[in-house]
Amino acid sequence: MKEKINQKSNFKNILKRITKMFFAQEFMHKEQLLVWIIADIIKIAGLCFVWAASARMTGNMDQGYVITYYVMMILVGKLMQDITPENGVRQILNGKFSNSLLKPMSYLTEYLGSNMGSNFFRLIVSIPAFGLGMYITNRLGFWIVDFNPYLILLGLFAVVLGFLINFLLGNIFAMLAFYNKNMEGMRIFYSNITATFSGEYIPFVALPLVALFTVQVLPFRYTLSFPIEILLGRMTNYDIGLGFLIGIVWLIALYIIYSIFFKISIKKYAAEGI
Amino acid sequence: MQQKGYRTTIWRYARIWFLNLRASIKKSNTYKGEIVVRFLRTIFILGIQLLLLTLVFGNSEIYVGWTKAEAYLVMGIWNLLNYSGWAFFGINLERLESRVLSGEFDFTLLKPLSSAWFSSFYDFSTYSVISSLSGVALIAYYFVLEWGTFTWERILLGCGGIIVAFVFWYAFYLLLASFTLANPRNGFLALVKEILGLAKYPVNIYSNSIQMIFFTILPIAFVSTVPASLIIGRMGVSFLIIGAGLAILFVRFSYWVWKQNVRKYVSAGG
Numbered sequence: 178m179k180e181k182i183n184q185k186s187n188f189k190n191i192l193k194r195i196t197k198m199f200f201a202q203e204f205m206h207k208e209q210l211l212v213w214i215i216a217d218i219i220k221i222a223g224l225c226f227v228w229a230a231s232a233r234m235t236g237n238m239d240q241g242y243v244i245t246y247y248v249m250m251i252l253v254g255k256l257m258q259d260i261t262p263e264n265g266v267r268q269i270l271n272g273k274f275s276n277s278l279l280k281p282m283s284y285l286t287e288y289l290g291s292n293m294g295s296n297f298f299r300l301i302v303s304i305p306a307f308g309l310g311m312y313i314t315n316r317l318g319f320w321i322v323d324f325n326p327y328l329i330l331l332g333l334f335a336v337v338l339g340f341l342i343n344f345l346l347g348n349i350f351a352m353l354a355f356y357n358k359n360m361e362g363m364r365i366f367y368s369n370i371t372a373t374f375s376g377e378y379i380p381f382v383a384l385p386l387v388a389l390f391t392v393q394v395l396p397f398r399y400t401l402s403f404p405i406e407i408l409l410g411r412m413t414n415y416d417i418g419l420g421f422l423i424g425i426v427w428l429i430a431l432y433i434i435y436s437i438f439f440k441i442s443i444k445k446y447a448a449e450g451i
Numbered sequence: 452m453q454q455k456g457y458r459t460t461i462w463r464y465a466r467i468w469f470l471n472l473r474a475s476i477k478k479s480n481t482y483k484g485e486i487v488v489r490f491l492r493t494i495f496i497l498g499i500q501l502l503l504l505t506l507v508f509g510n511s512e513i514y515v516g517w518t519k520a521e522a523y524l525v526m527g528i529w530n531l532l533n534y535s536g537w538a539f540f541g542i543n544l545e546r547l548e549s550r551v552l553s554g555e556f557d558f559t560l561l562k563p564l565s566s567a568w569f570s571s572f573y574d575f576s577t578y579s580v581i582s583s584l585s586g587v588a589l590i591a592y593y594f595v596l597e598w599g600t601f602t603w604e605r606i607l608l609g610c611g612g613i614i615v616a617f618v619f620w621y622a623f624y625l626l627l628a629s630f631t632l633a634n635p636r637n638g639f640l641a642l643v644k645e646i647l648g649l650a651k652y653p654v655n656i657y658s659n660s661i662q663m664i665f666f667t668i669l670p671i672a673f674v675s676t677v678p679a680s681l682i683i684g685r686m687g688v689s690f691l692i693i694g695a696g697l698a699i700l701f702v703r704f705s706y707w708v709w710k711q712n713v714r715k716y717v718s719a720g721g
Contacts, residue, residue, distance in 0.1 A: 212638030216645040223649045227507060230656040235509030359481075362488035362578060369492060373499050383506045 191282055195290025196297070203298040211302060217254070218306050221247050228380060238382045241319040242409065246380050248310040249322070249405045254377075255299040256336050257401055259343045261288050262367055265351030266360045272450020285348065292344060321409060328410055331417060335404035338424045343400040345431040346371070355442040376402030393420075396427040459564055467564070472575045479577035489581040497585045500526055515655040520596040521683055522653065527589025528613060529651045529675045534583035536620045540571040542579065544628035544640065551635045557718050567709040571625060593682075605684050608691055612678030615694040619673050622701040623647060629708050633715035650674040670697055 203210055225247040232240040265288060268274040277284035314320045350367050354360050372378060374397035381389055381402055392398050403420050406412055412420075479485075504522050508514050514522060547570055550556045559566050594601070623646070627639040650671040654662050665672040673694045680686040 206636050208634075209636045209638035213641050216638070216641040219642070219645040220648060223645075223651075226656050227652055230515055231507040231509065234514055235511045237509045357484065359485050362485045362492065366488055366492040366495065369495060369499075378499065379503055379506060 191286055192290050195287055196294040199291045199294025200298050203295050214302050221250055241321045243380055244314055244319040245321045246405055248314050249408055251303055251310055252307045253405050255303045256296055257340050257343055258296055259292055259347040261347035261351050262364055266354045269354035272448050275448040332404045332408040335407050339399045339404055342396050342428055345435050349435050352438055352442045355445045371397055375400045399424040468572055471573055475575035476577055485578055489578045493582050493585045517653045520593050523589045524593040525653050525675050525679045527586045528678050531583050531586030532616055532620050534579045538576040538579035540621055542576040543571055543574050544624050547628055547631050548635050551631055567706055605682055609682030611691050612681040615698045616674045616678050618698040622705045626705040626708055629712045632712040
């Protein structure tokens with residue numbers, strides 16, 4: 178027990194070590210990660226073409242806004258990723274989750290560190306692609322971000338908030354593996370839902386008012402679109418403030434849901450492994 | 452190592468495939484809840500794709516030269532190929548990496564069958580067939596909207612185009628999956644998924660130079676735009692013949708690359 182308390186106070190050091198370890202692990206498979214990032218960029222470029230063509234044909238939205246939105250996604254998206262729905266679910270299903278429960282720290286610390294290590298590495302690898310995207314967009318006259326320090330700071334806060342919301346959502350989802358032994362379909366479904374409502378497939382600027390209100394109230398917007406919207410500099414102070422307020426309320430609510438759900442669900446865990 | 456006097460005819464392959472199919476269907480009965488989840492997901496995908504196309508079109512009737520019904524058709528063909536491709540071979544080629552790393556692939560090489568064929572078709576994902584219904588629904592929707600304008604010739608050409616597209620889809624997957632044998636953990640399958648994902652929309656959304664690439668070096672236009680154009684009647688039989696020729700060449704090339712990569716396989720897993 179004493180050891181546990183000491184380790185708790187050492188949270189920062191443990192997190193740092195796990196982050197470093199996962200950074201090194203990602204570096205070990207750097208070729209694979211590089212190809213994944215190229216694949217991700219291809220997906221984003223495809224969506225960019227779809228919406229840019231739509232903006233050109235319909236005139237419903239600004240072409241520059243849509244293109245810059247997707248170029249920003251190359252960078253921001255990497256910081257918001259959460260691998261828990263895949264790794265956490267796998268650990269519960271194969272019984273390895275027991276190891277995490279025996280450690281003198283919360284398993285969330287381990288998952289947080291693994292996400293941070295992985296995301297930092299992905300961010301570094303994505304910077305050249307972002308730079309190239311920015312350069313091409315700028316040359317074509319579509320770039321709209323002026324790198325206002327105030328907005329960058331707010332954007333960074335929004336990134337931290339969004340990542341934590343995504344992390345809690347992922348951990349709440351992962352706990353479904355305590356009840357259901359085949360999670361493949363649910364995992365894909367969950368990833369479809371988060372990708373759709375986070376603004377990956379459809380930029381929110383294209384949505385009608387009723388749909389826009391719905392996505393603003395849901396937590397998924399804060400896991401990708403919100404920081405990008407701030408950085409694009411087209412939001413009013415009121416909208417930014419309201420966005421942060423909704424995001425913080427969701428963060429608190431999700432933490433409470435997570436805590437209650439974990440207390441109930443852990444009793445179901447049989448650590449059988451399949 | 453092939454056993455002496457053992458003939459692997461096409462009928463033997465078909466028999467093995469049907470046996471695997473039967474086993475896979477039985478296996479999929481284990482998790483009935485999964486079937487419900489897949490149905491819900493299919494409805495969700497359909498809803499989101501319809502919303503996406505509605506927003507992309509806005510108030511306009513035409514998008515890059517395609518009507519809304521035609522865009523549904525393109526997306527429907529893509530959905531059908533994507534999910535049924537996953538059911539037939541995608542799921543198996545995705546598992547190739549773990550089979551190589553665990554050393555299980557050695558057993559595949561010992562079988563008196565083509566290793567490329569067996570690695571592609573040894574299992575069948577029944578659940579993915581449910582997702583492919585989203586494609587069937589979109590194609591059916593197009594047929595309902597355009598009912599009365601069809602000729603048998605166009606329908607036959609369209610069916611031919613979809614078969615050719617399926618062959619292309621398989622060739623793309625096999626080609627990039629084969630590199631797993633020589634160099635596992637390369638992430639190429641994620642790449643092929645996203646490249647094929649570019650074909651979800653008519654190729655006309657891309658610039659002329661990119662369109663040229665999609666018809667030649669990276670022929671993903673044959674995956675959805677060409678079959679849809681054959682059904683609509685924008686393209687004639689010549690495109691089907693060119694597509695079929697390219698698809699056969701592409702599959703042959705993929706099998707050749709597979710063999711080259713098998714030579715580099717060092718059986719270090721396990």
